[in-house]
Amino acid sequence: MKWLNRLAALLFGLISIREVKQFLNKYEIVIFDKDDILTEGEPNVDITGLRPENYDNAIDLRGTPTHQCVCGSNIWNIKAIFENFEIATYFIDMECANCGSLATAPTPVDREKME
Ligand SMILES: [Zn+2]
Numbered sequence: 849m850k851w852l853n854r855l856a857a858l859l860f861g862l863i864s865i866r867e868v869k870q871f872l873n874k875y876e877i878v879i880f881d882k883d884d885i886l887t888e889g890e891p892n893v894d895i896t897g898l899r900p901e902n903y904d905n906a907i908d909l910r911g912t913p914t915h916q917c918v919c920g921s922n923i924w925n926i927k928a929i930f931e932n933f934e935i936a937t938y939f940i941d942m943e944c945a946n947c948g949s950l951a952t953a954p955t956p957v958d959r960e961k962m963e
Contacts, residue, residue, distance in 0.1 A: 898923060900948035910941060913954040921946035926953060 900906065909918065916922045923945040928938040940953045 898945040899925065900944070900946060903948040906944075906948035906950070909949050909951040911952060913940075913952045913958040915954055917944040917947060917949055917951060919944060919947040919949065924951070924953065 905919070907918070917924075921944055924942040925945050926938050926942045928935045930936060938953060940955065942951055942953045943949070944951065
């Protein structure tokens with residue numbers, strides 16, 4: 849009876865190892881640090897990271913005012929002047945925060961022309 853129990857335990861162990869190997873071949877296990885996981889409503893955007901890594905794909909799109917870059921990004925690096933806690937003036941040349949392309953910033957005058 850003692851040998852039968854050991855044999856059963858050995859078989860169970862071998863089957864378990866085989867199942868674990870099949871599971872690991874089929875799936876990948878990814879471990880995240882809780883600090884690295886973004887939670888909804890809590891954007892983890894560092895402003896210093898919002899710049900292109902290089903300008904290899906940058907093009908000059910200036911001319912027609914736009915809200916979105918050809919790369920799909922809608923975040924722009926602009927130069928602005930503040931007065932009384934609001935943006936008082938901004939330069940119409942802007943740079944895409946993702947690819948570095950230059951574009952023309954939209955203004956209220958452009959909206960009036962579109963309507
Ligand atoms: Zn872009």
